[in-house]
Amino acid sequence: MSVRRGTNLDRVGGFNDAVVLDAIRRSTRLSRVELAEVTGLSGQAISNITRRLLEAGLLRDAGRQRTSGLGKPRTLLELEPAGQYAVGVHLDPAVVTVVVLDLTGEVIARRSVGTPHADDPDVLIDRIAATIEDVITEAAAPRDRVTGVGIAAPGPIDVERGVVVDPPNLSAWHLVPLRDELRERIGLPVLLDKDVTAAASAEKWAGGGGSFVFFYLGTGVGAGLVIGDEVVRGSSSNVGEIGHVIVDPDGPVCYCGRRGCVGEASQPRYLVQQAMQTGVLAQGIDLDDRGAVDAAFARLCSEAEDGPGLAREIVAVLAERIAKVVEDIANLLDLERVVFGGPHWEQLAPLLGDAVRAALEERFLVRSVHPFEVAGTALGVDVGAIGAASLVLDQTFSPNPSVLLPDRELVGER
Ligand SMILES: [Zn+2]
Incomplete structure (x- = not known):
């Protein structure tokens, strides 16, 4: 860099x-x-x-x-680590994670809470605001040293107006002005960006520049892009909507109405369903019960890790599908590596990493010119929240930050 x-x-x-x-x-x-x-x-x-x-x-x-x-x-x-602090919030349909970073980018406090499934977005925004206050207190960060709050939200978003448009699995959310609502509640500057863009930014901050795709596997699937050390945002900051690339025309029905989208095909819900159909898991798991699906998914992962068999085959098929999507992105953009992250990646990593690597070995075109690396993020499940905070710190370290923090007052300029 x-x-x-x-x-x-x-x-x-x-x-x-x-x-x-x-x-x-x-x-x-x-x-x-x-x-x-x-x-x-x-x-x-x-x-x-x-x-x-x-x-x-x-x-x-x-x-x-x-x-x-x-x-x-x-x-x-x-x-000076205590010179400035930045708050990062990752709004995932299943869990909200809040972190505080110091000026060096170290996480000094974190908390995650389940996303309430209330019909009223206000309930969730109140919960986020309260969690932010708790984490700032826990970090012992003086209020006047907190530069701002970054929110990483599922796309599509309207960055200019700070609006979350239609996040998956949050059915009550439509055109919610999250940025301004949160700013009103906590009295700090707030910026809103896409979850995968935040994750890619975090990865870049952690020292991994160059040209890569950040492949996020969570409640949604998406891709963040860094090309030539720069985070790529696209014309409306909505880059990376790959969740609806069809990888299996006979696959599960997606909320978009089509079948076999990569986002839907990589959800624990679908993998657990497959495991029941092939007899890996006993019948009778309620696929609408998130807790039951999570527990069953953990059993499937550990079974797949134990050795070859039907459980491992389910993961291998998923790896093949993900590898196909990665291959197309990497070939199109001449990338050096893929970095995986997100909560589902953390569970599947031991198996999925090797399987994706093997699938790409056979196919990746540019491999004849330069190597292509498959890696998992070192930042763990908090990568989205850390990335959101790093977008705030970016205001201090970049002469031309790619998203601007509204109402920004630099510590030291007063
Ligand atoms: Zn879809």
């Missing part, structure tokens, strides 16, 4: 602050001389900017650098 260059024009202070903070974030610690080298800013500019950032509490001294020559040791600078 390349460090952005600064500009020595005075009027662009905010731009240069972001350039300097980002350079330090990428290297962990830098001296002022090194900062001038990597950013292209003058020594005087670096001196002014770093003084300002130290005063604002966003940077701190990190000891002296030993030099081999006779020159005096240089002071190193690093990010």
